[in-house]
Every structure is written in structure tokens, then in C-alpha cells.
Amino acid sequence: MKYITKEVRIGIAGIIALCILIYGINWLKGIHMFQPSSYFYAKFENVNGLTKSSPVFADGVRVGIVRDILYDYTNPGNVLVEVELDTELRIPKGSSAELVAELMGGVRMNILLANNPREKYMVGDTIPGTLNNGMMESVAELMPEIKNMLPKMDSILTSLNTILGDKSIPATLHSVEKTTANLAVASAQMKNLMSKDIPQLTNKLNIIGDNFVVISNSLKEIDYKATFQKIDATLSNVKTITEKLNNKDNTVGLLLNDPNLYNNLNETTANAASLLEDLKANPKRYVHFSLFGKKNK
Known part of the structure; x- marks a missing residue:
């Protein structure tokens, strides 16, 4: 020590x-x-701002990171991205790496796993890559159409300003206001009608309906067959009387159809009228009245 x-x-x-x-x-x-890991390469034409240490996802789960980004100087236009993945992750043949442009400006790499249980990529293999601009690409595609629509929008706004500047618009709005007020009054009157008059009318209609039911029941009780038989008998009697009146073999028929009787009655009436006139003119010729009596002349 x-x-x-x-x-x-x-x-x-x-x-x-x-x-x-x-x-x-x-x-x-x-x-x-x-921690043990395996590495693969992904080949892109443009990494679109991908940086080292960016996370790598598969089915929404983080499975690795970007270790390095290498530009292929021998084949310009190709970029190799070294990806470190978990050793438990199996990448089937047919899978690809996708760069997705996020809305806030970042770039995320996704491993799109294929359904191939037989073959898989080995450590150090190169996976094909694609670029997906996502929503930004859709917006970029819409930009030309939006640009073409701008003159039309300007024309529409100009027309709208012209319409709004028209002096008849306030008058129209005033008319609409009056119409709305009238509709409110009509609605109130309709409400009053519905609450008062309509129930009374409905009650009267119910009474009329009940009366129709009573009349219908009464009509059901009528013996229409016997009634029509009586009507037929009456019409037959009228027909018989008419035939007798038109026939000359009876007194009434002769009275109605014999012209001689008519002429005699006219002649008798004329004689009676002439006698009455003579009686009025010469009453002493037909009436003799004397208190002491008088010889006949």
C-alpha cells in the first residue's frame, strides 16, 4: 500500500x-x-435533417437509436444511416426504414416490419429506406391549388365588399326586421288560436261527429226495401191515374180530352154572362113586384 x-x-x-x-x-x-445490441444500415436518398442519437421506433415502441449518419461519396445521392437496435428485435426480409417528418420540424425513424417468418436480415445488413413527409407533404401538394385559388378569393372578397357597400342592404335588413316582427305577432296570434279557438272548434266537430253517428245509426234502422217498394207502388198508381186521365173511356178523361165539352162549357159561360148583362140592363123584364098585384103581360 x-x-x-x-x-x-x-x-x-x-x-x-x-x-x-x-x-x-x-x-x-x-x-x-x-447493454448488448445489434446494428443495421438504412439507405436513404435524403435524411431530411435526421440527427445522431435520434430514437428509432417499431410499431410505436422505441427499439433503438441512430448511431451514425454516413454520406456515400462514391455514389452521390445516397446516405447510410447506422442504426443500433435491440438484439431481441427480429427484422424480417421485406422490411424497410421510414423517415417521418413531424409537425414541429423533427424527423423520426420507423422500422416497418414485414410479415415474413422465414427470412430475416442479419446484423450489418442494409435495409431500404423511404421518406415520408407526412402532413407537410400534403400541405406542400396543396400549396399550388391554394395559390390558384387566391385570385378567386380576392375576386370573391371584392364582390362581397361591393355587396356590403350597397345602400339597399340596410333597407333590406330593416324589411327583414319588420318581417320578423310580423312573424312574431302572427306566431302569437297562432298560439292564441291554438290555445282557445282550436279546442272549441274541435269540440264542435266532435259534437257534429256524434250527430252523424246518431243519424247513421238511424239510417241503419230504416227498411229501405219496404220503402222502395212503397215508392214503386205509388209511382205505379200515379202512372195508372195518368193513363186514365189521358184515356176518353171515363168521365174525367172525357172532361180533360173532349173538345166539345170544352166548347159547350165556353158557350154556356158566354150565355150566362149575356143573361147577367141583360138582367142588369132590364131587371123589370125578369122580376115583377107589386103591392096590389098586376096583370101579366
């Missing part, structure tokens, strides 16, 4: 502190130095 001097102790403490510092920095980056 006498060989462990103060300087040695300081050196050992410095080494230990340096190891702790390195471990702490890697731990903060998400790198677990003493």
Missing part, C-alpha cells in the same frame, strides 16, 4: 470520473454501453 501514492490516487479518481462522464453522456444520448 506504500506504493499507492497521492498522485496515483488522483490519477485513478480522474480515470473513474472520466469513465463516469463518458457513460453519462452516452446514457443521455440513449446509448447503453453495457
Whole structure:
């Protein structure tokens, strides 16, 4: 122990502190130095701002980190991303790595696992990568359409300002206000009608309906067959009387159809009228009255 001097102790403490510092920095980056892991490469045309120590997800679960980003100078336009993944993660053949642009500007890597239980990528293999701009790409695609719509929007706003500046708009609004007030009055009157007059009318209609029921029941009790038989008998009698009146073999028929009787009655009436006139003109010729009596002439 006498060989462990103060300087040695300081050196050992410095080494230990340096190891702790390195471990702490890697731990903060998400790198677990003493945890076993496997590494793969993902090939992209553009990493779109992906940084080292970025988390890697599979089905929404963090399964690793980005260890390094290497630009392929021999094949420009290709970027290799070294990914450290958990050793328990099995990457089937046909899987791919996807870079998703987040809304706040960050980039996240997702491992899209394929359904291939037979084949898998080995440690150090290269996985194909794709770039998905997500919502930002959709917004970028909409920008040309929005740009084309801006002149139309400007024209619409101009027309709207012209319409709103028209002096007839306040008058129209005033008319609408009056119409609304009239509708409110009509609604109140309708409410009054519904609460007072309609029940009375309904009651009267119910009474009329009851009367119709009574009349209907009375009509059901009528013997229509006997009634029609009586009507037929009456019509038959009327027909018989009419035939007799038109026939000359009876007194009434002769009275109605014999012209001689009509002429005789006219002649008798004329003689009676002539006799009455003569009686009025010469009453002494037909009436003789004397107190002492008189010889006949």
C-alpha cells in the first residue's frame, strides 16, 4: 500500500470520473454501453435533417437509436444511416426504414416490419429506406391549388365588399326586421288560436261527429226495401191515374180530352154572362113586384 501514492490516487479518481462522464453522456444520448445490441444500415436518398442519437421506433415502441449518419461519396445521392437496435428485435426480409417528418420540424425513424417468418436480415445488413413527409407533404401538394385559388378569393372578397357597400342592404335588413316582427305577432296570434279557438272548434266537430253517428245509426234502422217498394207502388198508381186521365173511356178523361165539352162549357159561360148583362140592363123584364098585384103581360 506504500506504493499507492497521492498522485496515483488522483490519477485513478480522474480515470473513474472520466469513465463516469463518458457513460453519462452516452446514457443521455440513449446509448447503453453495457447493454448488448445489434446494428443495421438504412439507405436513404435524403435524411431530411435526421440527427445522431435520434430514437428509432417499431410499431410505436422505441427499439433503438441512430448511431451514425454516413454520406456515400462514391455514389452521390445516397446516405447510410447506422442504426443500433435491440438484439431481441427480429427484422424480417421485406422490411424497410421510414423517415417521418413531424409537425414541429423533427424527423423520426420507423422500422416497418414485414410479415415474413422465414427470412430475416442479419446484423450489418442494409435495409431500404423511404421518406415520408407526412402532413407537410400534403400541405406542400396543396400549396399550388391554394395559390390558384387566391385570385378567386380576392375576386370573391371584392364582390362581397361591393355587396356590403350597397345602400339597399340596410333597407333590406330593416324589411327583414319588420318581417320578423310580423312573424312574431302572427306566431302569437297562432298560439292564441291554438290555445282557445282550436279546442272549441274541435269540440264542435266532435259534437257534429256524434250527430252523424246518431243519424247513421238511424239510417241503419230504416227498411229501405219496404220503402222502395212503397215508392214503386205509388209511382205505379200515379202512372195508372195518368193513363186514365189521358184515356176518353171515363168521365174525367172525357172532361180533360173532349173538345166539345170544352166548347159547350165556353158557350154556356158566354150565355150566362149575356143573361147577367141583360138582367142588369132590364131587371123589370125578369122580376115583377107589386103591392096590389098586376096583370101579366
